[in-house]
Amino acid sequence: MTSQAATGNLVRTQGVTAPAGFRATGISAGIKASGALDLALVFNEGPDYGAAAVFTRNQIKAAPVQWSQQVLTTGRLRAVILNSGGANACTGALGFQDTHATAEAVAAALSDWGTETGAIEVAVCSTGLIGDRLPMDKVLAGVTEIVHEMAGGLTGGEEAARAIMTTDTVPKQVALHHPGDWTVGGMAKGAGMLAPSLATMLVVLTTDAVADAQALDTALRRAAARTFDRLDVDGSCSTNDTVLLLASGASEITPSQAELDEAVFAVCDDLCAQLQADAEGVTKRVTITVRGAAGEDDAVVAARAVARDSLVKTALFGSDPNWGRVLAAVGIAPVKLDPQRIGVSFNGFPVCIDGAGAPGAREVDLSGADIEVVIDLAVGADSASIRTTDLSHGYVEENSAYSS
Amino acid sequence: MTSQAATGNLVRTQGVTAPAGFRATGISAGIKASGALDLALVFNEGPDYGAAAVFTRNQIKAAPVQWSQQVLTTGRLRAVILNSGGANACTGALGFQDTHATAEAVAAALSDWGTETGAIEVAVCSTGLIGDRLPMDKVLAGVTEIVHEMAGGLTGGEEAARAIMTTDTVPKQVALHHPGDWTVGGMAKGAGMLAPSLATMLVVLTTDAVADAQALDTALRRAAARTFDRLDVDGSCSTNDTVLLLASGASEITPSQAELDEAVFAVCDDLCAQLQADAEGVTKRVTITVRGAAGEDDAVVAARAVARDSLVKTALFGSDPNWGRVLAAVGIAPVKLDPQRIGVSFNGFPVCIDGAGAPGAREVDLSGADIEVVIDLAVGADSASIRTTDLSHGYVEENSAYSS
Numbered sequence: 190m191t192s193q194a195a196t197g198n199l200v201r202t203q204g205v206t207a208p209a210g211f212r213a214t215g216i217s218a219g220i221k222a223s224g225a226l227d228l229a230l231v232f233n234e235g236p237d238y239g240a241a242a243v244f245t246r247n248q249i250k251a252a253p254v255q256w257s258q259q260v261l262t263t264g265r266l267r268a269v270i271l272n273s274g275g276a277n278a279c280t281g282a283l284g285f286q287d288t289h290a291t292a293e294a295v296a297a298a299l300s301d302w303g304t305e306t307g308a309i310e311v312a313v314c315s316t317g318l319i320g321d322r323l324p325m326d327k328v329l330a331g332v333t334e335i336v337h338e339m340a341g342g343l344t345g346g347e348e349a350a351r352a353i354m355t356t357d358t359v360p361k362q363v364a365l366h367h368p369g370d371w372t373v374g375g376m377a378k379g380a381g382m383l384a385p386s387l388a389t390m391l392v393v394l395t396t397d398a399v400a401d402a403q404a405l406d407t408a409l410r411r412a413a414a415r416t417f418d419r420l421d422v423d424g425s426c427s428t429n430d431t432v433l434l435l436a437s438g439a440s441e442i443t444p445s446q447a448e449l450d451e452a453v454f455a456v457c458d459d460l461c462a463q464l465q466a467d468a469e470g471v472t473k474r475v476t477i478t479v480r481g482a483a484g485e486d487d488a489v490v491a492a493r494a495v496a497r498d499s500l501v502k503t504a505l506f507g508s509d510p511n512w513g514r515v516l517a518a519v520g521i522a523p524v525k526l527d528p529q530r531i532g533v534s535f536n537g538f539p540v541c542i543d544g545a546g547a548p549g550a551r552e553v554d555l556s557g558a559d560i561e562v563v564i565d566l567a568v569g570a571d572s573a574s575i576r577t578t579d580l581s582h583g584y585v586e587e588n589s590a591y592s593s
Numbered sequence: 594m595t596s597q598a599a600t601g602n603l604v605r606t607q608g609v610t611a612p613a614g615f616r617a618t619g620i621s622a623g624i625k626a627s628g629a630l631d632l633a634l635v636f637n638e639g640p641d642y643g644a645a646a647v648f649t650r651n652q653i654k655a656a657p658v659q660w661s662q663q664v665l666t667t668g669r670l671r672a673v674i675l676n677s678g679g680a681n682a683c684t685g686a687l688g689f690q691d692t693h694a695t696a697e698a699v700a701a702a703l704s705d706w707g708t709e710t711g712a713i714e715v716a717v718c719s720t721g722l723i724g725d726r727l728p729m730d731k732v733l734a735g736v737t738e739i740v741h742e743m744a745g746g747l748t749g750g751e752e753a754a755r756a757i758m759t760t761d762t763v764p765k766q767v768a769l770h771h772p773g774d775w776t777v778g779g780m781a782k783g784a785g786m787l788a789p790s791l792a793t794m795l796v797v798l799t800t801d802a803v804a805d806a807q808a809l810d811t812a813l814r815r816a817a818a819r820t821f822d823r824l825d826v827d828g829s830c831s832t833n834d835t836v837l838l839l840a841s842g843a844s845e846i847t848p849s850q851a852e853l854d855e856a857v858f859a860v861c862d863d864l865c866a867q868l869q870a871d872a873e874g875v876t877k878r879v880t881i882t883v884r885g886a887a888g889e890d891d892a893v894v895a896a897r898a899v900a901r902d903s904l905v906k907t908a909l910f911g912s913d914p915n916w917g918r919v920l921a922a923v924g925i926a927p928v929k930l931d932p933q934r935i936g937v938s939f940n941g942f943p944v945c946i947d948g949a950g951a952p953g954a955r956e957v958d959l960s961g962a963d964i965e966v967v968i969d970l971a972v973g974a975d976s977a978s979i980r981t982t983d984l985s986h987g988y989v990e991e992n993s994a995y996s997s
Contacts, residue, residue, distance in 0.1 A: 246925065247921060247924040247925050248924040248925070248930055248932060249920045249921060249923070249924030249932050249935070249948075250924075250932070276917070278917060278920075278921075279917055279920055279945065279948055279949050279950060280949055280950070281947070281948060281949035284949070318915075318917065319915075319916075319917020319918070319920065319921060320916060320917040320945070320949075320950040320954070321950065427921060428917075428920070428921050428924065499903070499984070499988075499992070500992055503988070503989050503992035503993045504992065504993060506989065506993045507992075507993030509993065511722075511723075512723075512724060513680070513682060513683055513722065513723020513724040513832075514723070516653045516682075516683055516723065516832070517651060517653060517682075517723060517831060517832050519653070520651040520652040520653030520654075520832065521650070521651050521652070526652055528652060528653050528654070531653070541683065541724070543685070544653075544683055544685060545683050545684055545685035545688070545724075546683060546684070546724040546725065550724070580903070580989060581989065582986055582989050582990075584903075584907070584989075585907050585910065585984060585985065585986050585988075585989055586986075588903070588904055588907035588908065588911075589907045589908060589910045589911030589913065
């Protein structure tokens with residue numbers, strides 16, 4: 190799929206290796222019992238190594254998050270090693286040692302290959318079941334193998350995107366080619382635990398633009414606040430959420446901060462749409478837009494309250510235009526609203542006007558896969574949207590049997 | 594069922610008419626298409642008429658809530674009329690007129706019967722689908738009929754409890770006979786939209802104790818804060834939640850405030866357990882207890898965050914001891930906790946000790962209908978519990994087809 194963004198072409202057949210200066214691949218290291226791909230490496234060949242990141246706000250942080258937070262304080266990154274098949278969360282001091290040993294092994298293998306690298310230049314990301322130690326014999330053997338494979342010259346962005354999948358059904362990647370001859374690429378995984386202040390989600394973004402750590406940090410925070418932070422599938426927030434942005438400078442072009450912001454936003458926004466469309470058990474892609482709010486924060490809080498409401502989400506699963514549940518959900522949000530003037534529409538059809546039902550509201554057709562809910566709080570001029578999904582039998586099925 | 598409370602015997606075969614001085618009944622007024630009971634009346638014969646109430650904190654308040662809030666500013670109540678089959682919420686000015694007309698009709702019928710009553714002494718409660726006007730011809734004819742039926746001498750507490758049911762499968766009532774020769778009775782409905790700051794829920798409590806409106810208000814607020822406010826089935830909060838407490842003084846006994854507090858709490862607590870057990874789609878009765886908190890508010894916030902987490906609730910539906918999801922859920926709550934010392938147990942079995950998995954944690958048997966989750970935040974001495982349920986296929990089924 191190719192589509193036109195404000196800043197250039199979005200191409201979903203390319204990912205983290207679309208920008209110059211990056212290599213990546215994915216292998217099966219045997220961490221997953223199924224034998225599926227489970228180890229990914231993204232490597233920055235330079236000449237620059239600036240990097241930025243945002244991490245989960247969960248107080249319970251997985252070992253790889255604790256490690257990568259330390260690494261990113263340097264604003265510099267040579268490589269990212271990612272595994273599926275285990276979150277390495279709630280694994281105590283030994284789990285942290287496992288993460289550290291993994292970064293050391295990557296650094297050693299890259300150094301052996303001729304690229305002098307320290308562990309402090311290697312971020313680690315893990316995803317899977319919380320609470321179990323990783324099979325470190327397999328992880329460490331896999332690290333040696335994956336560096337050799339990558340050194341062979343493969344630029345396997347799609348293999349990397351496949352290797353980080355858990356309950357995802359499709360790999361998620363996209364690249365944006367800026368008309369100014371530089372590129373931003375990205376890959377993402379995440380299907381459940383998609384929630385506030387980051388979905389459960391691993392995302393690696395790459396660019397060959399020339400940009401220092403500060404410029405990258407600014408662009409990433411601005412983009413994440415309006416994309417990943419506004420994707421809320423089930424209100425759950427993982428212990429492992431990580432979004433990384435690496436710049437190689439290989440294009441030798443220095444975009445303005447505004448250009449970089451816009452390009453990173455476009456890539457994050459597209460990856461978000463892909464995450465939403467592949468969420469666990471999804472049968473409807475739902476966007477909740479709140480407008481007429483007294484401030485943008487109010488709009489986000491109100492839209493999130495509706496996006497998380499189980500009664501709204503089950504009604505939408507049933508294609509039921511039960512707009513009263515939307516009002517009940519938004520009414521409990523701690524935001525300013527006017528009960529006498531509040532309005533709701535489904536797919537552009539007004540179902541509630543001035544706080545009461547509109548003619549024909551019960552007959553609105555919600556049988557399609559996309560549902561747009563717009564709520565007008567009628568007290569101001571600000572707006573915001575949250576992407577979510579319905580609450581289906583599929584979601585219950587998948588999540589009642591995940592670890593068993 | 595009869596059980597022993599600290600303050601006396603709890604009897605579930607009796608309800609609002611157990612205390613002296615109260616009459617009640619329920620009839621089919623034709624509001625529900627099914628012909629089931631749908632109109633209830635609770636009448637206080639005095640000699641006292643003190644009353645207290647708590648209402649939904651939802652900003653979108655149904656017409657009967659707006660009306661009853663005005664009535665309760667007087668601290669006095671002669672009667673409560675309740676209907677199922679329609680919430681009369683989001684029905685605009687005409688919906689409010691309908692509620693007002695209903696109260697006027699009850700007052701007129703009671704006055705005709707010889708009990709001079711004003712509309713301002715009549716509370717109105719409604720439950721059902723949001724957004725539709727009530728069939729007022731049927732409601733008003735029903736009011737005349739129900740007052741006649743009640744005047745016939747029936748004390749039909751159970752019929753009243755049945756007439757307020759929506760998706761409830763059983764009527765919920767209980768009475769507590771205090772050894773000091775006074776009684777508190779109650780009835781409740783509510784099966785979904787059971788949430789914070791009141792479940793979607795109608796509750797009428799009665800007592801023949803001598804107690805003024807202030808004493809009743811104190812007892813009711815204390816009890817509600819620790820019972821109904823800590824029942825959270827799906828995080829949703831209705832537009833119609835109402836809890837009323839009426840005192841007839843017919844026992845001529847004046848309990849101490851502490852005695853009244855304790856008795857009202859015991860009745861509310863028992864009704865909560867009944868609401869939890871009959872929640873929509875419930876297959877597990879789950880209690881989330883947080884201890885070791887820095888304050889009781891922190892304990893409530895943390896327990897509620899876990900009680901609302903869809904991934905925890907689906908895991909419990911699958912009898913899956915996936916304790917990592919409990920940590921992920923509590924970690925996002927805005928409370929103080931120690932990630933290195935936090936602990937979790939399921940049904941008394943420690944599954945997480947000092948932030949990491951305990952031996953045998955994946956084998957804990959959760960196949961029974963009752964699950965006790967205890968989380969130790971390890972930072973203080975305060976605790977609180979939230980009652981909730983699992984998230985099942987039954988919940989999704991019932992709520993995706995409610996209005997259709």
